[in-house]
Amino acid sequence: MPGEFEVIGKYFSRPTPSAVLGPGDDCALLQPSPGLELAVTTDMLVAGTHFLPDTDPKNLGWKALAVNVSDLAAMGARPRWALLAGSLPEADETWIAAFAEGFFACAAAYGVDVVGGDTTRGPLNLCITALGEVAPGRALRRDGAKAGDDIWVSGRPGLAALGLAHLKGKVDLPEPWRRLCLSALEKPRPRVALGNALVGVANAAIDVSDGLLADLGHIAERSRLAAVVQLVQLPHLPKGIDRALALDCQLAGGDDYELCFTASPEQHLAIGKIAAELELPLWHIGTLRAPGAAFTLEDWNAVAGEAGSVTVYDPDGKPIDFDHRGYDHFG
Numbered sequence: 001m002p003g004e005f006e007v008i009g010k011y012f013s014r015p016t017p018s019a020v021l022g023p024g025d026d027c028a029l030l031q032p033s034p035g036l037e038l039a040v041t042t043d044m045l046v047a048g049t050h051f052l053p054d055t056d057p058k059n060l061g062w063k064a065l066a067v068n069v070s071d072l073a074a075m076g077a078r079p080r081w082a083l084l085a086g087s088l089p090e091a092d093e094t095w096i097a098a099f100a101e102g103f104f105a106c107a108a109a110y111g112v113d114v115v116g117g118d119t120t121r122g123p124l125n126l127c128i129t130a131l132g133e134v135a136p137g138r139a140l141r142r143d144g145a146k147a148g149d150d151i152w153v154s155g156r157p158g159l160a161a162l163g164l165a166h167l168k169g170k171v172d173l174p175e176p177w178r179r180l181c182l183s184a185l186e187k188p189r190p191r192v193a194l195g196n197a198l199v200g201v202a203n204a205a206i207d208v209s210d211g212l213l214a215d216l217g218h219i220a221e222r223s224r225l226a227a228v229v230q231l232v233q234l235p236h237l238p239k240g241i242d243r244a245l246a247l248d249c250q251l252a253g254g255d256d257y258e259l260c261f262t263a264s265p266e267q268h269l270a271i272g273k274i275a276a277e278l279e280l281p282l283w284h285i286g287t288l289r290a291p292g293a294a295f296t297l298e299d300w301n302a303v304a305g306e307a308g309s310v311t312v313y314d315p316d317g318k319p320i321d322f323d324h325r326g327y328d329h330f331g
Helices: 004-012 057-074 093-109 159-167 177-186 192-198 212-223 243-252 265-278
Strands: 037-046 078-088 113-121 125-134 150-154 204-207 226-230 259-263 282-289 294-297 300-303 310-313
Touching: 037 057, 057 078, 057 093, 057 125, 057 177, 057 192, 057 204, 078 093, 078 192, 093 113, 150 265, 159 177, 159 243, 192 259, 192 265, 204 212, 212 226, 212 243, 212 259, 212 282, 212 310, 226 294, 259 265, 265 282, 282 294
Parallel strands: 078 113, 226 310
Antiparallel strands: 037 125, 078 125, 150 259, 150 282, 204 259, 226 282, 294 300
């Protein structure tokens, strides 16, 4: 059985051309590009909580880095570097080789150099830190939304949760939805190009990791606004499956790593152009309102909720009650 440093040297030491000093010393040395700010994020993935214990290690390697790259995308940052720390129950070289293959495939796809990390023996647990660069004052923050902003989301939120439901036997998905949902769950594609394109266009953004309602709620809370979502404007999910399950996956399932963002209505054409250039569907799903403000949509009147609230309305103008709004590690 290989030792710690043999594992690191064999599977995780790769060239790091963008670093002053890469793996092998007490610290990596990095030189940010002149005039840019560093965006730094970290995420943990724990077996049984964030992924199934029998998840394919190659897919897990990809996803472990991708979820961090997604955070950088949400800020409009360009990914640059990453560090990987993890505990493994044993040094299974077949598993480690497959994991490393997926991890470095994601790194190559998004221009990331892996500059260090740590390993130890223990229950399967991964912790990745990713660093990116963004121009000063240009990051897409959660607290930048304004009353009257349109609310947008990319792709099709809910696919990953449906994929998980399929694996757990809760739904039998037909093709091609089965393939699409499992791919969304196991190999998410961070929306880096979208995040970069939204700099100067969007006022606020977040990646959808815990669920669309929960993550949109973070924007509403940080911006002291109320979110109003119209059910009819959400993207369609597979027909023929339980409606309650579909809505729960779409609005509260999480693990999508799509971008939810807000922008002035004046940016509608610019956003349409971005969608066309990236060949990525972008859905206008609602509006941000001042807390308690009266408003009219279609032929019905309503009053916005309190700051931080997210209210979903059906086609008849009736609010839909959701007990489950997203993932909470301590919920």
